Amino acid sequence: MRAWGTRLLLMALAALVVAQFIPITGANPPEDPAQAIFASMAVPPAVSGILTRACQDCHSNRTVWPWYSRVAPASWLVAHDVDEGRGELNFSEWGRYNARRQDRKLKEICEQVERGKMPMPIYAVMHPQAKLTASDRNALCEWSAAARKNLAIPKP
Numbered sequence: 001m002r003a004w005g006t007r008l009l010l011m012a013l014a015a016l017v018v019a020q021f022i023p024i025t026g027a028n029p030p031e032d033p034a035q036a037i038f039a040s041m042a043v044p045p046a047v048s049g050i051l052t053r054a055c056q057d058c059h060s061n062r063t064v065w066p067w068y069s070r071v072a073p074a075s076w077l078v079a080h081d082v083d084e085g086r087g088e089l090n091f092s093e094w095g096r097y098n099a100r101r102q103d104r105k106l107k108e109i110c111e112q113v114e115r116g117k118m119p120m121p122i123y124a125v126m127h128p129q130a131k132l133t134a135s136d137r138n139a140l141c142e143w144s145a146a147a148r149k150n151l152a153i154p155k156p
Helices: 002-019 045-054 074-088 091-096 099-114 121-126 134-149
Strands: none
Touching (some): 045 134, 099 134
């Protein structure tokens, strides 16, 4: 029975080594600064700081890839989360969103942080500086509400 345990452990280690050869790019797409949210609308410095420390890694083309993002299987999870985050909301592509989409995203920003959905809990564990305080959440919601009022949304 002990031989089976040893074999199983060796197979698991071999699989982990082989997994390191499955490529995950972990690269950031090119960014046009003119399309970034900070160029497209007024973002107060305090809110900019919150977005940078708590949201930017998954919701922009400025991801800072941590060391564990180069080690499988963590690399697969990190790449998946970043791809999904950018697909849902990308602050680097903000200027390409039409006014209706910007309005919806601004509303969702407040909803997600109020519900504790963003930043993702696992991200906040690995990046303690990303944890949002009540003051942070309030600042984001106040800013997003004010920004929504300033959008020129065409009438249907």
